[in-house]
Amino acid sequence: QKEVEQDPGPLSVPEGAIVSLNCTYSNSAFQYFMWYRQYSRKGPELLMYTYSSGNKEDGRFTAQVDKSSKYISLFIRDSQPSDSATYLCATPNLGNTPLVFGKGTRLSVIA
Amino acid sequence: KAGVTQTPRYLIKTRGQQVTLSCSPISGHRSVSWYQQTPGQGLQFLFEYFSETQRNKGNFPGRFSGRQFSNSRSEMNVSTLELGDSALYLCASSLEGVEGQPQHFGDGTRLSIL
Numbered sequence: 001q002k003e004v005e006q007d008p009g010p011l012s013v014p015e016g017a018i019v020s021l022n023c024t025y026s027n028s029a030f031q032y033f034m035w036y037r038q039y040s041r042k043g044p045e046l047l048m049y050t051y052s053s054g055n056k057e058d059g060r061f062t063a064q065v066d067k068s069s070k071y072i073s074l075f076i077r078d079s080q081p082s083d084s085a086t087y088l089c090a091t092p093n094l095g096n097t098p099l100v101f102g103k104g105t106r107l108s109v110i111a
Numbered sequence: 112k113a114g115v116t117q118t119p120r121y122l123i124k125t126r127g128q129q130v131t132l133s134c135s136p137i138s139g140h141r142s143v144s145w146y147q148q149t150p151g152q153g154l155q156f157l158f159e160y161f162s163e164t165q166r167n168k169g170n171f172p173g174r175f176s177g178r179q180f181s182n183s184r185s186e187m188n189v190s191t192l193e194l195g196d197s198a199l200y201l202c203a204s205s206l207e208g209v210e211g212q213p214q215h216f217g218d219g220t221r222l223s224i225l
Contacts, residue, residue: 009169024140025158031210031211032210032211034213036216041218042218042219043115043117043201043215043216043217043219044141044201045156045216046213046214046215046216049213055186072223088154090154092210098142098144098159098167098203098208098214099144099146099154099203099214100156101153101154102153102155104153
């Protein structure tokens, strides 16, 4: 089982929709979780950073961690065409790898 | 505050050659990590440097090496290039690279092997 699993999509939604992006992880000891956004021909940009369980909100973005089910989510409200990108979930491995990433979900928001 | 800077942005090499990629971290950041990104494997960790010492290493062959200078700038070298080394190579920096400190990425060097 991979340490972090993420549905690669692609996911296509109309402008204004609520988007839900999800990842599962295998190690219950993971504590920190990140969401990165990557535009084409660019590096990953840190979007959200959460510790342990609960929700964290930043503008139109909400990150949610459910440690009981080892599930992390990113919600995007009022999605815009500028949100079209690949979204990557990540967590620091407890071993010798600073970050372990999901494969990324490609999102397209259609105007 | 300037972000992570990687040079060059694009490189084209042939099999058997070697290549050196450069990374300047965010000012004040002392940890630099390198990742390889491919469509099939996603982002995979290569190695991490802190205070000029390799602190962590991923599962890549010895052809991949790196170093860090006293100003925290880092270089990555790949020798005897293979077609499969074609990828986006990303550098990320954080304050000290400990758990809980986020990593910030540069825009990468896209390496194409002919």
